[in-house]
Amino acid sequence: MYKYHYIDRIRSTKKSSPLLFGIAIDEALNELVVSRDYKKSIDIYEEMMLEWKYDYNVDFLRRDEDPIAVPEEVLEFINAEYEQNELHHQVCWHSLWYKGHEFINAYIEQILPRMGKVIEVQKMINLKNENGDSIIGYQDVIAELDGVITIIDNKTSSSSYAKSKIVGSQQLHLYSFAEKIDSIAYIVMRKDYSAKGIMRPIQVLKHEANPEVTNGVLNLFDETLGKIQSQEFPKTEIKRTCRNHFGKPCMYFEICEMGKSVQQIENLEKLETKKEIK
Numbered sequence: 001m002y003k004y005h006y007i008d009r010i011r012s013t014k015k016s017s018p019l020l021f022g023i024a025i026d027e028a029l030n031e032l033v034v035s036r037d038y039k040k041s042i043d044i045y046e047e048m049m050l051e052w053k054y055d056y057n058v059d060f061l062r063r064d065e066d067p068i069a070v071p072e073e074v075l076e077f078i079n080a081e082y083e084q085n086e087l088h089h090q091v092c093w094h095s096l097w098y099k100g101h102e103f104i105n106a107y108i109e110q111i112l113p114r115m116g117k118v119i120e121v122q123k124m125i126n127l128k129n130e131n132g133d134s135i136i137g138y139q140d141v142i143a144e145l146d147g148v149i150t151i152i153d154n155k156t157s158s159s160s161y162a163k164s165k166i167v168g169s170q171q172l173h174l175y176s177f178a179e180k181i182d183s184i185a186y187i188v189m190r191k192d193y194s195a196k197g198i199m200r201p202i203q204v205l206k207h208e209a210n211p212e213v214t215n216g217v218l219n220l221f222d223e224t225l226g227k228i229q230s231q232e233f234p235k236t237e238i239k240r241t242c243r244n245h246f247g248k249p250c251m252y253f254e255i256c257e258m259g260k261s262v263q264q265i266e267n268l269e270k271l272e273t274k275k276e277i278k
């Protein structure tokens with residue numbers, strides 16, 4: 001993916017709904033945990049969501065379309081007002097819009113009472129190795145969770161997180177190493193409703209960072225940076241990633257696994273390199 005993205009400069013022409021929705025929720029929750037001001041948090045969320053309400057270049061996940069989340073009268077209005085592609089976009093967007101409001105309310109009820117002092121939000125980490133290469137990342141929240149200072153990552157997801165996700169989390173082990181904080185947690189807000197058609201409780205997965213996993217992650221980064229420098233780009237051995245990358249097949253799947261060219265694939269484009277730009 002690195003090669004296709006940074007060297008071949010092949011990009012999607014579409015925007016991704018999980019990314020847009022995730023950013024809106026992240027920004028709203030960052031405000032919420034710091035100021036505890038519901039109104040400010042909702043204002044941020046709504047402003048960010050409204051930016052793409054009529055942007056019909058957004059690619060939605062299949063499960064984003066969930067009319068059960070949308071009030072009946074709104075659904076009737078959308079059905080009467082829009083056609084075809086626009087209708088699909090509007091139903092998906094409204095499904096997420098209402099779920100986002102539910103997430104923020106649920107976070108206030110279920111998470112804030114467990115959260116004490118907030119140390120940082122959106123803190124940048126910059127880890128340098130001996131060769132001067134850097135890994136840069138942003139931590140959602142560092143705060144007291146159930147009385148323990150914890151590195152917290154807020155997630156929205158279409159399904160529950162297995163315990164193994166946090167036990168082997170490269171991202172959280174890296175942040176834990178950078179901050180010298182052992183306690184790590186995922187707070188997962190599920191977009192899929194229960195069989196009763198209601199939002200599921202927010203999932204809190206807590207764990208103590210394991211030095212073995214941390215060492216493995218650091219070694220993997222060094223190895224990967226070395227390969228980038230020597231222009232080695234082996235395919236991933238985890239084939240599931242090829243078929244399920246944030247809920248969709250890897251966007252390069254047809255090039256990488258089926259040998260197609262960029263021109264043969266809808267929604268992909270090759271950016272000009274700097275030398276080609278006149």
Ligand code: SF4
Nearest residue numbers: 001235236242250256
């Ligand atoms: S299809 Fe698989 S191996 Fe190929 S770029 Fe995507 S994730 Fe990597």
